[in-house]
Amino acid sequence: MNSSVPIRSSTPQSTATETPSAIAVQQIVHRYSDRTALDGASFTVAEAEIFGLLGPNGSGKTTLFRILSTLMKPSGGDASICDWSVVSNPRDVRRNIGVVFQEKSVDVKLTAAENLMHQGHLYGLSGGALKTRIAQMLSRVGLSDRANEKVETFSGGMLRRIEIAKGLMHHPSVLLLDEPTTGLDPGARIDLWQYLRILREEEGITVLVTTHLMEEAERCDRLAILSAGKVVGLDTPAGLKSAIGGDVVVLDASDPEGLKNKIEEKYRVSPTLMAGRLRLNHTQGHRFAAEVAEAFPNEVVGASVSKPSLEDVFIERTGHKFWTEKD
Amino acid sequence: MSTQSTTIARARATAQAGRRERIEPGIILPSISLWWREIVRFYRMRSRVVGVIASPLLFWVVIGSGFGDSFRAQAAGGGQRYLEFFFPGALIMIVLFTSIFTMMSVIEDRREGFLLSVLVAPINRSVIVLGKVLGGATLATIQGFIFLAFAPLIGIHFTPLRLVAAALSILLVSFSLTALGFIVAWRLDSTQAFHAIINLFLMPLWMLSGSLFPVNGASRWIAMIMRANPLTYGVEALRASLYPQMGNGLGLSTTTCLLVLGAFSLVMFAIAFAMVNRRRAGSAA
Numbered sequence: 001m002n003s004s005v006p007i008r009s010s011t012p013q014s015t016a017t018e019t020p021s022a023i024a025v026q027q028i029v030h031r032y033s034d035r036t037a038l039d040g041a042s043f044t045v046a047e048a049e050i051f052g053l054l055g056p057n058g059s060g061k062t063t064l065f066r067i068l069s070t071l072m073k074p075s076g077g078d079a080s081i082c083d084w085s086v087v088s089n090p091r092d093v094r095r096n097i098g099v100v101f102q103e104k105s106v107d108v109k110l111t112a113a114e115n116l117m118h119q120g121h122l123y124g125l126s127g128g129a130l131k132t133r134i135a136q137m138l139s140r141v142g143l144s145d146r147a148n149e150k151v152e153t154f155s156g157g158m159l160r161r162i163e164i165a166k167g168l169m170h171h172p173s174v175l176l177l178d179e180p181t182t183g184l185d186p187g188a189r190i191d192l193w194q195y196l197r198i199l200r201e202e203e204g205i206t207v208l209v210t211t212h213l214m215e216e217a218e219r220c221d222r223l224a225i226l227s228a229g230k231v232v233g234l235d236t237p238a239g240l241k242s243a244i245g246g247d248v249v250v251l252d253a254s255d256p257e258g259l260k261n262k263i264e265e266k267y268r269v270s271p272t273l274m275a276g277r278l279r280l281n282h283t284q285g286h287r288f289a290a291e292v293a294e295a296f297p298n299e300v301v302g303a304s305v306s307k308p309s310l311e312d313v314f315i316e317r318t319g320h321k322f323w324t325e326k327d
Numbered sequence: 328m329s330t331q332s333t334t335i336a337r338a339r340a341t342a343q344a345g346r347r348e349r350i351e352p353g354i355i356l357p358s359i360s361l362w363w364r365e366i367v368r369f370y371r372m373r374s375r376v377v378g379v380i381a382s383p384l385l386f387w388v389v390i391g392s393g394f395g396d397s398f399r400a401q402a403a404g405g406g407q408r409y410l411e412f413f414f415p416g417a418l419i420m421i422v423l424f425t426s427i428f429t430m431m432s433v434i435e436d437r438r439e440g441f442l443l444s445v446l447v448a449p450i451n452r453s454v455i456v457l458g459k460v461l462g463g464a465t466l467a468t469i470q471g472f473i474f475l476a477f478a479p480l481i482g483i484h485f486t487p488l489r490l491v492a493a494a495l496s497i498l499l500v501s502f503s504l505t506a507l508g509f510i511v512a513w514r515l516d517s518t519q520a521f522h523a524i525i526n527l528f529l530m531p532l533w534m535l536s537g538s539l540f541p542v543n544g545a546s547r548w549i550a551m552i553m554r555a556n557p558l559t560y561g562v563e564a565l566r567a568s569l570y571p572q573m574g575n576g577l578g579l580s581t582t583t584c585l586l587v588l589g590a591f592s593l594v595m596f597a598i599a600f601a602m603v604n605r606r607r608a609g610s611a612a
Contacts, residue, residue, distance in 0.1 A: 069447050094449035095350040105444040109368045121360035122448035124352030150371075166444065170350055 022047045022082060022174050022206035023068070029076035030063050030229075037063040038074065039229035045208060045222075047173075048200055052220030053210040054310065056322050060229040061210045062102075065178045068208070069099045081174055098167030102178040104159055105166070108152035112143055112162050115151060116169060123170035137165040141195070157188035164195070174206045175199065181216060193219050214310045214322075225314060232317040237310060244308040244316055247285025251278040251292065252302035259299045263292060274321065281308070281316070350449055354457070357450045361458020362465070365429070369466050380421075380473060387417035411481055415566040416538025419500060419558065422471045423533055426501050427525055429463035430508030434518050452603045460505045460599065467501035483569050492568040492581050499588040500561035506595035513602050537562040542576040557591040560584040 023045040030038040037060045045051040055061040066072045068079055070090040078085050084092040106115045113134055120130040138144045141161035146154070151162060160180065167175060175196075181189045193216075199205045209220065217223050218237050225233035225240070233240050249271075253259040256273055263278070264270055267288075271280035282288040285305040293300045314322045369375060387410075436442040445455060475493060478485070485493070508525070515521050535549065536558035542550055553559050554577065564584035567575045575581065 071446060091449050094447055099447045101440055101443050103440040105440040107441050109371050118360050118364055122352060122357050122450055123350050126356060
C-alpha cells in the first residue's frame with residue numbers, strides 16, 4: 001500500500017527486496033466518450049489475500065474489473081498482476097489469472113466436463129493431465145456426479161461452481177470474480193465464500209472480488225471502497241469502521257434544519273443533514289442521543305444509535321448515501 | 328492438526344508445481360477445440376440439422392419442377408430439364424445458408440458470455456477466427472456433400488477427377504462464405520441486425536450467381552454483375568464438374584474458377600483475421 005511495486009516491462013525480474021504484491025493498481029484512469037469511470041484509483045493486493053472492491057453501480061468497479069482481466073486497456077495509468085503490466089503484457093497477465101465473470105461464460109449446450117475440457121485446451125492442457133485436472137476440479141466443486149450432464153440443466157449455484165472450476169483449471173495464482181454471488185440463494189452464497197477461503201488457505205491463491213453488497217464486503221480481508229472512480233477507503237473492514245470513531249447517531253426531527261443549528265450551537269459538533277435526517281458520529285452515542293432528546297424534546301421525533309457499518313463508512317467518506325450515487 | 332497442515336503444505340506444493348510450467352497453448356490445440364465445439368453444438372440442436380437438410384431439398388424440388396416447363400434454361404442445350412440445371416444452384420444455396428448462418432454463433436457467443444472466457448485466455452486472437460470459420464465451413468461442406476450424394480438420382484455420374492473438382496468448389500465456397508459471415512457478425516451485437524444485413528446481400532448474391540439462370544442468357548448489365556460475383560465462379564465450377572457436356576457459362580476453365588474462389592477465400596479470411604486482432608481501447612473486444 002505504501003510502496004509502489006515497479007511494473008515489469010518485458011522480462012521478468014524478481015524484486016526480492018520488496019514484499020510481493022499480487023495485484024498493484026497505479027493511478028488508473030479510464031474515460032468513456034461521455035464520462036470518466038476511473039479517476040486515478042490506486043491500491044495493492046498482497047499474495048493470498050481476499051480483497052474486496054466495494055462500490056455502488058457506476059462507481060467504476062466493473063470498468064476496473066475489465067481492465068484487470070485484460071478485456072480493456074485503461075486510458076491512463078497501469079496495473080500489474082504478478083508483476084506483469086495489463087497494458088503492455090496482457091498475455092502474461094492472462095497466464096496468471098483465472099476470471100469468473102458476472103455473466104455466465106460456460107457453453108450450456110456442452111456438458112460440465114466438456115466445458116472444462118475446452119477451457120483446458122485454451123490453456124494448453126491436453127491428454128492425461130487434462131483428464132486428471134477435470135476430474136479434480138469437478139470433485140472440488142462437488143459436481144462429479146453431474147460431469148456428463150449438459151450445463152443448461154444446472155441450477156444457479158451449480159453454474160457458479162462450474163464457472164469457478166473453469167477459472168481455476170490452469171492453476172492461476174490470482175482469481176478475479178465479478179459480483180460472484182449475484183443470483184445465488186443464501187446457502188449457495190455461504191458455500192461460495194467458504195470455498196474462496198479454502199482456496200486461499202490451501203493453495204495460496206489471491207482473490208479479488210467486486211461487490212455492491214455490504215455483508216459480502218465484510219467477509220473480505222481488506223477492502224477498497226470505490227466512489228466515482230476514486231478509492232475513498234482502503235483497509236480491513238474492521239479498520240474502516242473503527243476509523244469512524246464511536247457510534248453513529250441518527251436523529252429524526254420535525255425541523256431538521258433548525259435542530260442542526262441548535263445542536264451546532266450547543267454541542268459544537270456538526271451533524272450532516274441527509275435525506276431529512278441528521279447523522280453524526282460520537283464516541284458515546286447513547287448518552288449523546290439521550291442528551292439531545294432531553295434538551296430539545298419538541299424537535300427530536302426519533303433517535304437511533306448503532307455501531308458503524310460499512311455503509312456509514314461510505315457516507316462518511318463521500319458525504320452521500322451508497323445507493324443514491326449518481327453515475 | 329499436524330496432518331492437516333501437511334495436507335495443506337502438499338496442496339500448496341502441487342498448486343505451485345502446476346503453476347511453474349509456463350502456459351503456452353499455441354494455435355493448433357485451441358483452434359481444434361473451438362472447431363470441435365462448433366460441430367458438437369450444431370448436432371446437439373436437432374432442429375437446425377433437420378431444417379438445413381430438408382429446406383433446400385424441398386426448395387429444389389418445388390421450384391425446380393414448378394418452373395421446369397415455363398422456365399427452360401436456354402443454355403441447357405438439348406433436352407436438359409430445369410430440375411437438373413437447378414441442382415448445383417440448390418446445392419450452393421444450402422452451403423451459402425449454412426456457412427453464413429453458422430456465424431450467427433459469433434454473436435451468441437458474445438451475448439452469452441462464452442467469448443469473454445476465450446478473450447481472457449492467453450491465446451492468439453487468430454484462434455477465434457480459425458476455430459469458428461473452420462467449424463462453420465466444415466458444417467457447410469458436410470451438408471453440401473450430403474446433397475451431392477443425391478446427384479446419381481438425377482443421372483449424374485462422376486469420374487474421380489470431376490468429383491474432386493466438385494468437392495473443392497463446395498469446400499472453397501463454404502470457407503469463403505463462412506469467413507464473410509464472421510466478418511459481418513464480429514461487430515454486431517444482435518442476431519436481428521445480422522439477419523437484416525445478411526438478407527440485404529445474401530439473396531442477390533445467390534440469385535445473381537448463375538444458380539437460377541445462366542450467365543450467358545442474362546442481359547448485359549446483369550451478366551456483368553454476375554461476373555463480378557465470386558459465388559458465380561463456385562456455381563460454374565460445380566456445374567461444369569456435374570455436367571461436363573454443358574461447358575462453363577463464364578467461358579473459363581474449372582481450374583481458373585477454383586483459383587478465383589481460392590483468392591476470394593484468402594481475402595475474406597485475411598479481413599476476418601485483421602478485424603479480430605485489433606484490440607480496441609475502451610471496448611470488450
